[in-house]
Amino acid sequence: MSTINFGPDLRAVAKIEAIPMILRMVKQVTGMRFAAVARVTDKQWVTCAVDDSIAFGLKPGDELALETTICNEIRQHRTPVIFAHASEHPLFSRHHTPKLYGLESYVSIPIVRANGDFFGTLCAIDSAPANLDIPVITETLTLFAQLIAANLDMQASVDESQQELAMEKKTGHLREQLIAVLGHDLRTPLSAIRMGADMLESKLIDRPERRLATAIQSSAKRMGSLIENILDFARGRLGSGIPVEPQIVETLESDLQRVIAEIATAHPLASIEQSISVAPLNRCDPVRLCQLLSNLLANAVTHGERGGLIKVNISVEACHLVISVWNRGVPIEPELMPKLFQPYTRSEQGQREGLGLGLYIAAEIVRGHNGTIGVTSSEADGTCFTARLPTLTVPAQQATLLPETPPAPDNHP
Known part of the structure; x- marks a missing residue:
């Protein structure tokens, strides 16, 4: 038998x-x-x-x-x-x-x-x-x-348990691949919408119609931000991590100021006080740092007091770029603190905007720079998110001495 x-x-x-x-x-x-x-x-x-x-x-x-x-x-x-x-x-x-x-x-x-x-x-x-x-x-x-x-x-x-774990991993992997594909394929029609809205705004004279075109632009921009968050989340969860490409940049301060200005324009009721002091040259990924600041600011606007003061402080301390965003509002629940930088985590007391990925992506960007991020929150002192990222800085007096282009290599023996 x-x-x-x-x-x-x-x-x-x-x-x-x-x-x-x-x-x-x-x-x-x-x-x-x-x-x-x-x-x-x-x-x-x-x-x-x-x-x-x-x-x-x-x-x-x-x-x-x-x-x-x-x-x-x-x-x-x-x-x-x-x-x-x-x-x-x-x-x-x-x-x-x-x-x-x-x-x-x-x-x-x-x-x-x-x-x-x-x-x-x-x-x-x-x-x-x-x-x-x-x-x-x-x-x-x-x-x-x-x-x-x-x-x-x-x-x-x-x-x-092992079979369930293997099945869950397989299902999760397929799900995140689908998210990545959908996020990528949504970019093309969204680009067409944004281009169409730009053309409408430039051609329309009547004020109500221009406001409608502006609203379309704003919605398309927000949708683009959501798609980028989805793509970054999929990259991080699929194992490759959010890509970070450090480089020597000269415009970091102005780039960060532009982010603050964009958030202030999008949220006119918010009162943002800024203090930015960085070296002329910094080694970092400027696009990702701007995304990091944008996510922290958006979080402060969403969960802070409506129309309340938000303080942004960016400086260099002991070879670290330190970015802190402070706001006054309802303190973060203690039980939420350990999982605050996990995806889909939101405060029950805050508004229900977005996908709950902003702080997760911010933490992944910091991790990609080999840095750290943390938060303190209390009724008396408010809520403050602080990111510390190692950075190669060059003092202003030395920056003028650096050649605009590196010298050609000496090929002679």
Whole structure:
């Protein structure tokens, strides 16, 4: 008979490292020379593990005809069967199993899973009589059978968890790939919308119509920002991380000022106070730093007091570019703090704008620069996000001494 359906059971028993020791202990406790773990169903008897010193001839995966075994009876009544001298036993001297296999001594203990399913038996046999009258033998072998059942349950739980984890990883990977593809493909029609809105605004004279074109531009710009956030999130979650391309830049201060001006224009009720002092030359990714500042400012506008003061401070401290954004408002809930930079995290007290990716992307940008980001929040001191990024800066007095272009390499020896 085929054993293909018992492959998982054979592998599960083989994974239990204690099985060989248990079988040796069964032989020592009973004084018998053959011990095995058998898988028993209503149709088949299959060896899962064996310790054989009498050359009985079974190995893992071998079968015995179910009707020739006592284990089929044990499967039905689920109680141990023990006899020490079959030929002198009132019942088993007439039983077909000892006669068929030449057995004198026999022990078989049911292995029952935690859910009540009958798995099989832990058994020992010998062609010679054995001394099995000691009560501790049955108790010990019953404990061994329970240990095997517990290990099978634990192994099944681990296997199920691993399968669920693998499926979740596969599903998550496909989902994030879909997000990336959708985000990329949405750029083309959005570009057409923005170009159309720009053309309308330049041609329309009537003020209400120009306002409509301006509203289309604003919505398209916001949609573009959401798409970029989706793409950055997909890149980060797919393992490649948000790309950061550090370079020596001379316009970092003006770039950051432009971001603040854009946020102020988009949110005219916000009062933004800024203090920016950076070196003329900085090594960083200016596009990503502008995105970082924009996300922190947008977060302050969304969750701070409506029309309240927002302070932006950007400076260089100990070879680190320090960007801090402070606002007054309802403090961040303590239970939210540990997961604040995770995706889709939002405060219950704030507005429900955006995708909940802004702080996650900000943290990824900081990580890409090998920096750190943190937050403090209290009723008395307000909320302050601070990012610290290592940067190569050149003092102003030295910047004028740097050549506009690097010298050509000297090829002479």
